[in-house]
């Protein structure tokens with residue numbers, strides 16, 4: 001699991017070490033970790049340090065010092081390195097070490113046009129961003145801002161430019177706590193972060209600017225702090241999902257009730273049912289109008305369908321709401337399922353049925369517009385754009401207000417538990433923002449909820465508190481959905497009705513990971 005502590009907590013954990021005279025040792029450990037990741041990236045690009053061209057961008061703080069010490073190590077391995085100094089008072093010892101190893105440096109003075117230097121950096125093999133780290137205050141300013149603007153213009157966007165950009169601790173320009181960007185940002189191909197990830201690397205625009213996040217252990221003790229954000233990795237999702245055993249029968253593997261679709265939106269039901277079956281469980285019971293049930297049956301004859309009541313359809317979990325609009329029977333089923341005490345995934349048309357207080361086993365899956373309506377109906381007047389700017393804040397607010405688990409959809413999906421625990425998953429493909437995508441997410445979440453509803457060891461397997469298991473299940477569902485989308489996008493624009501094929505392939509990968517982990 002990728003665990004992010006706030007910049008403040010990381011700095012507090014550094015403080016006693018710095019006071020006891022270990023400040024330089026910390027810088028050296030950080031620089032060594034950064035150097036190691038750069039070497040690996042060069043190797044992946046078919047290069048070695050010997051002969052590689054490196055540009056180190058150094059600001060006035062310790063972030064610049066880490067980058068310069070990493071540059072020193074690359075110089076000693078035969079790289080050619082130039083430092084662009086964005087302040088006239090960079091960390092003296094690291095600059096001295098960089099120069100002694102053969103590096104050259106140039107100071108960008110206030111008011112000087114950074115265009116030529118930016119062009120030079122754009123032609124390097126690697127650019128190490130040591131402009132600002134956890135000491136950044138607000139959006140980039142002064143020479144830092146001018147240089148990043150010029151670099152983005154000269155080198156182009158990530159994926160189109162030739163230089164690999166490696167962020168030291170965090171990409172300069174993001175807010176360390178929220179990932180919000182105010183002004184230019186130096187988007188990285190990879191970020192090497194020290195002690196632990198920071199929330200801004202996992203949330204919002206910061207998650208998009210960070211590339212692959214590598215955490216370097218520099219010996220900080222963070223055990224007394226509470227993680228601010230967590231991201232489930234492949235191994236965590238693999239440890240969570242439940243594979244059938246020889247003792248299982250269809251009822252013990254999990255039965256999911258789905259009250260989705262309406263005569264206006266019949267397709268949503270078929271998509272949710274198909275995705276649930278592909279995720280793997282014992283049975284899906286579909287409840288809804290006969291016409292919709294026959295569409296569900298055409299695609300998935302294994303689903304058991306009726307137009308009966310929630311009370312009569314024994315299940316371990318429910319999905320309510322996808323495509324269920326202007327349908328009083330579906331509304332009644334949503335209300336009954338939410339009131340049943342069973343895990344329930346509540347989407348779209350069922351969100352207005354949520355009472356004031358529920359338990360964390362009720363998983364709400366709004367997008368920003370739906371969360372805005374949901375919160376406004378509860379007296380928190382907030383529009384869609386405000387939620388998009390601070391998704392974690394508003395998801396937590398909704399979870400704390402209602403007691404539900406709140407999964408807020410987006411390119412980065414955030415999941416808030418009522419306990420305050422927060423997950424962020426950036427597994428998705430932009431191709432997934434298409435009609436029907438949310439219906440398949442509901443199906444995946446429902447299947448996980450049904451198959452894990454009675455699994456008392458699930459939270460322990462991935463190291464979360466029992467009270468946060470529903471948030472972890474929701475985060476795992478977002479990860480599976482996102483990866484299925486990425487896989488599907490390899491074949492071109494995603495056809496959501498095809499997604500079950502990719503969901504099954506993602507599940508197969510997860511079971512293989514689980515098997516390999518057990519064999520170790």
Ligand SMILES: NC(=O)C1=CN([C@@H]2O[C@H](COP(=O)(O)OP(=O)(O)OC[C@H]3O[C@@H](n4cnc5c(N)ncnc54)[C@H](OP(=O)(O)O)[C@@H]3O)[C@@H](O)[C@H]2O)[C@@H](O)CC1
Pocket residue numbers: 014018023024026027030031059060061062063064066087131132133134135136137138139140141142144145168169170194218
């Ligand atoms: N502590 C340690 O021992 C360890 C620390 N570590 C490393 O140190 C980093 C933290 O170092 P830090 O505290 O020196 O702050 P840092 O982010 O380098 O720069 C702050 C300076 O930047 C400037 N500045 C601020 N905002 C700005 C803006 N918006 N736009 C432009 N400039 C801005 C401002 O300088 P000024 O402009 O005032 O000259 C300010 O003083 C951390 O991320 C990690 O990499 C690790 O190696 C582990 C050991």
Ligand SMILES: [K+]
Pocket residue numbers: 063129130131132133167168169170171172
């Ligand atoms: K940086």
